[in-house]
Amino acid sequence: MSDTLVIIPTYNEIENIEKMIHTVFGLQKAFHLLIVDDNSPDGTAKKVKELQSKYADQLYILERKGKLGLGTAYIAGFKYALEKDYSYIIEMDCDFSHNPKDLVKLYTACKGGKGDVAVGSRYVQDGGFDDWPFERVLMSKFASYYVQAILRLGVKDSTAGFVCYKKEVLQKINLDNIKFVGYAFQIEMKFKAKNHGFRIVEVPIIFTDRTEGTSKMSGGIIKEAMFGVFALRKYKKY
Numbered sequence: 001m002s003d004t005l006v007i008i009p010t011y012n013e014i015e016n017i018e019k020m021i022h023t024v025f026g027l028q029k030a031f032h033l034l035i036v037d038d039n040s041p042d043g044t045a046k047k048v049k050e051l052q053s054k055y056a057d058q059l060y061i062l063e064r065k066g067k068l069g070l071g072t073a074y075i076a077g078f079k080y081a082l083e084k085d086y087s088y089i090i091e092m093d094c095d096f097s098h099n100p101k102d103l104v105k106l107y108t109a110c111k112g113g114k115g116d117v118a119v120g121s122r123y124v125q126d127g128g129f130d131d132w133p134f135e136r137v138l139m140s141k142f143a144s145y146y147v148q149a150i151l152r153l154g155v156k157d158s159t160a161g162f163v164c165y166k167k168e169v170l171q172k173i174n175l176d177n178i179k180f181v182g183y184a185f186q187i188e189m190k191f192k193a194k195n196h197g198f199r200i201v202e203v204p205i206i207f208t209d210r211t212e213g214t215s216k217m218s219g220g221i222i223k224e225a226m227f228g229v230f231a232l233r234k235y236k237k238y
Contacts, residue, residue, distance in 0.1 A: 003086060004029075004032065004086060005034055005080075005086040006024060006033050006092060006103060007078070007081070007089065007091050008092055008094045009036045009073035009074060010035055010037045010044045012040045012042045012044065016094050017035070019096075020094050020100065021033060021035075023100045025055055027100065029104045030058075031107075033058065033059050033060070035059075035062070036077050037062070038067045039063065045061060060080075069182065071178060071181035071182065071184075072181055078170050081167070081170070082171060088107055088110055088164055089170060090162075090163065091165075092161070093162070097208050098205065098207070102120055102162065102203070106162070115200055115201030116165070116168065116193070116199045117165055117198055117199070118200075118203050119155060119157055119160050119163050120163065121157035121202035121203060121205065122160070122207045123144060124204050125204060126204035127207075128204075128206055128207070129206070129207050129209075130209070131209045143159050144156060144159060151187075153187075154194070155202065157202060158187050158190055159187060161186050162205060163186070163190075165193075172196050
């Protein structure tokens, strides 16, 4: 039995899912893995279920009826993790923009007592990007500066989606009250964790542009993040 559940939301990730699963289970630290699939028409969920016989009692899947958004996928995964009493819960992408080897670094940062939330950060020393388009880097950096200016969050990579939570953090946050589903979801989770007094640490990672599949970024997601920050500013406690 592992003390840590890794949650990966998927939609049309057939090019990446099998390699990702094998990679996670090939790490020195034992993780359990939950795939939250939003009815991918490309057979992502089918491939996961094929691999469950090889990784019995390690690999799990939640199948949803449609493309319901990143935030709601993670909320479903968080609730599953709490129900199963995992001590540490990690969220990450399926496209290898997050290096699975860094899972151990995030886990260690929380397990070792450095923080209650460990953020895989592109904007601390030794963090950065590999082959990410310049305009995406610029947009990401602007978003982080923007969030810091308005919320004073104290996190350099506030939109990061590679995060480890101690279970106590997710137990304290009212998951049913999470408002946002896109990148603003990542900001909201960090904001609520901080407002509850939890310690957030940033762990350096190198973020790599996906080589397989297509990006899920959209104008609506960006708009939600921009205006969502102002909505969050109104609240002091959650």
